[in-house]
Amino acid sequence: MNVKDSEHIIGELSESYTTTENPKEADLIILNTCSVREKPVQKLFSELGALRKINPKAKFGVCGCTASHMGEEIIKKAPYVSFVLGARNTSRIKEAIKKEKAVITDIDYDETTYVFKNVHKNPYKDFVNIMVGCDKKCTFCIVPKTRGKEISIPLDLILKQIENLAKEGVKEITLLGQNVNNYGKRFSVPHPKVDFTDLLREVSKIEGIERIRFTSPHPLHADDKFLEEFATNPKICKHIHFPLQSGSTKILKAMKRGYSKEWFLNRCEILRQIPDIAISTDIIVGFPGESEEDFNETLQVVEKVKFEQIFSFVYSPRPLTEAATFENQVPKEIAKKRLWRLQDLHTKILEETAKKQVGKVYKVLVEEIGMGKSDNFFTVKLDKDPNLLGKIVDVKITKANKHTLEGELVKDFK
Ligand code: SF4
Known part of the structure; x- marks a missing residue:
């Protein structure tokens, strides 16, 4: 989501600025920030300081989620910062630049009908926002406080944007939102009733779009209608990011996730019936109140589901969240040890699953010379033929490493 927000910012400023890889020659340096964990927030100030040393003449701006929750405190801590722009206010970037010391952090701001100028680095794939904000109240999460309440972007605006991308040659789109499969819950304009499955069906009718991905769906809203569409729609890539967070129903309750183990x-049992599906997940270790037993339940779920990818973190108390006030915090050392155990288990699972990849034939979108992504989201190394760029080709897997696959072309490309 932050990558897309950055592209929106670049698009909005494209009449007055071009981008550079070299911070020394920049007139304007914008840091787009995350605040989902503590570390990126700490990094903000060290990064600002380092960039300021390299280029003291540049104008500095801070955008994104940390901008939303820290607001003018950022300018107090780093007085050379000229503006602060929240994650919910991206469309107001030009206004922020014009006004010295602007602090725009309105989480009720509605930009769901604003059409951003489109910029996408990769000519074959792009992200498309389908909603803003989040109505959930997960007790560990700061996002509802930085991105505000959930509002869906009108269906016709989404479809128009994707049609335009298809005309430009984009083949793969990723629909973005905090809870994509809750799409249609609320619009800020009069709108016919529509849900995420309806949206997927409409997007898959667009000529030129060959692959559809989305992130992140919420397990709570993974109803049968949605799973059926996911399984049977040939344009939907068979990879799903399905955030578990914890394998203990007791902890899921404390997290207010709304589903049980x-x-x-x-x-997941239903999803695993789809041939070659890959399931990735997020897991928080050491959430307040997590006992050894609760953690073992997480390990059991990991054993059962055999996720292809896990983003695992030690719980980090965030400001403005309910869980930060819980008294039963787990000591960091215990949480760290649990994280290592989880990661060890996952490494073993990956070694097992990697072996099973050899001999499979996957459809791969060639995104750079010699490299592409399979339908089920594995990075695949293949022939370094520039003619393959942007094509979807069949690749037979000849070697499986932990994080990448290697293969060779089995058919003429389309
Ligand atoms: S669903 Fe929960 S974890 Fe995800 S953004 Fe919303 S509050 Fe945060």
Whole structure:
């Protein structure tokens, strides 16, 4: 989401600025920030300081989620910062630049009908926002406080944008939102009733779009209608990011996730019936109140589902969140040890699953010379033929490493 927000900022400023890889020659340096964990927030100030040393003449701006929750405190801490622009206010970037010391952090701001100028680095794939904000109240998460309440972007605006991208040669789109499969819950304009499955069906009718991805779906909203569409729509890539967070129903309750371990496992059981599907997830280790038993339940879920990818982190208390006030915090050392155990288990699972990849034939979108992504989101190294760029080709896997696959072309490309 932050990558797309950065592209929106670049698009909005494209009449007055061009981008540079060299901070020394920049007139304007914008840091687009995340605040989902503590580390990126700490990094903001060290990064600002380092960039200021390299280029003291540049104008500095801070955007994104940390901008939303820290606001003018950023300017107090780093007085050379000229503006602060929240994650919900990206469309107001030009206004922020014009006004010295502007602090725009309105989380009720509605930009769901604003059409951003489109910029995408990769000519064959792009991200498309389908909603802003989040209505959930997960007790560990700062996002509702930085991105505001959930509003869906009108269907016709999304489809128009994707049609335009298809005309430009984009083949793969990723639909973006905090809870994509809750799409249609609320619009800020009069709108016919529509849900995420309806949206997927409409997007897949667009000529030129060959692959559809989305992130992130919420396990709570993974109803049968959605799973059926996911399984049967040939344009939908068979990779799903399905954030577990914890394998203990007790902890899921404390997190206010809205689903149980059993519900999650049942959804994964249905998903695993799809041939060659890959499931990735997020797991928080050491959430307040997590006992050894709760953690073991997480390990059991990991064993059962055998996720292809896990983003795992030690719980980090965030400001403005309920869980930060919980008294039963787990000591960092215990949480770290649990994280290592989880990661060890996952490494073993990956070694097992990697072996099973050899001999499979995957459809790969060649994104750079010699490199592409399979339908189920593996990075695949293949022939270094520039003629393959942007094509979807069949690749037979000849070697499987932990994070990448290697293969050779089996058919003429389209
Ligand atoms: S669903 Fe929960 S974790 Fe995801 S953005 Fe919303 S509050 Fe945060």
